[in-house]
Amino acid sequence: MTQRRERGTYGKRQNRGVNVRQRWVFLLAGLAVCGLAAAVPSLTAPLAPVALMARETPYQSPEGALVEDTFYVTEGIEVAERLLPTAKGVAVRPAYLAVGVRVDASGRLYGKPARSGTYFAPVQLCSGSSCQETRVRLVVLGNVPWVPRDLTFPGRAGVPLDGEIGINGGPPGVIPTFTVTDHGRVPEGVAIGPDGHVGGVPAAAGISEVPVRICVAGNCAGVVVRLIIV
Structure with a gap:
């Protein structure tokens, strides 16, 4: 008799433990569903336009930043060309363009090309403290009389x-x-x-x-x- 009562009591405790665990599982599952439902609207909501978050710069260098970006020069002949930005108030950062040729802050190309060939040189165009890069094509031809x-x-x-x-x-x-x-x-x-x-x-x-x-x-x-x- 005593063994049967102990078994019955033990079985009831097991059932109660199972029921408690099930209740906790259901509660946690419910909380997870609620949290997901709250998060879904924020995931599906339209994003703010990128332009509103981007910091504006005073100058940008799109295609066509220069009136002319290709120059034909002759090996050994002094260069007399000039970079002309399409935007106003734009300065040129001095740079090396090809063997023997440079550009100064006013956009003047100077020097004598020392080697024939085609050169693609990056040039910085600046407005205030903001600079953007464009490319200049310099075609150096052989000196043919x-x-x-x-x-x-x-x-x-x-x-x-x-x-x-x-x-x-x-x-x-x-x-x-x-x-x-x-x-x-x-x-x-x-x-x-x-x-x-x-x-x-x-x-x-x-x-x-x-x-x-x-x-x-x-x-x-x-x-x-x-x-x-x-």
Whole structure:
């Protein structure tokens, strides 16, 4: 009898222990579900725009930060180019661009290229304390001699001119540029373009000698273009 009562009491204690453990399991599970439900809205809520969290900077350098980012120069010829930022108030941090070529704070490229090749150089553009990087392409061509041709153009007053200043030699594929250095000597009605084209309608007869500077990848020389109008 005593053994049966002890067994019965022990069994009841076991059942009570099981029931208590089950209650704790259910309670913890309920708390976990409540916590997850509270967290889900914050996970599914839309994120704040990144732009609102990003700190603004006074200057950014997008594509096209420079008016021109490719320059053709000639080995052994002094460089005479300049970086022109598209934004106002932007300064250039002095840097080394290629063998023998540097850029100063004003954007002036200076020096003599010592080695032909194509160079891609990083350049810092700064506005105040903020700087952004852009890249400059410097194409250094071999020093190939060239000579001018077609420097005399006959014409008649009142009749359209159609001529072309040209060169022989120079690096292949490089287009020369032509600059009138004294516009006061260009006869009335006539124009000489940066591509070397001589056009217009001469207003009067006469002989004019116009100084023109021809440059081929930085290799420049001055010539005199003669216009003979009858």
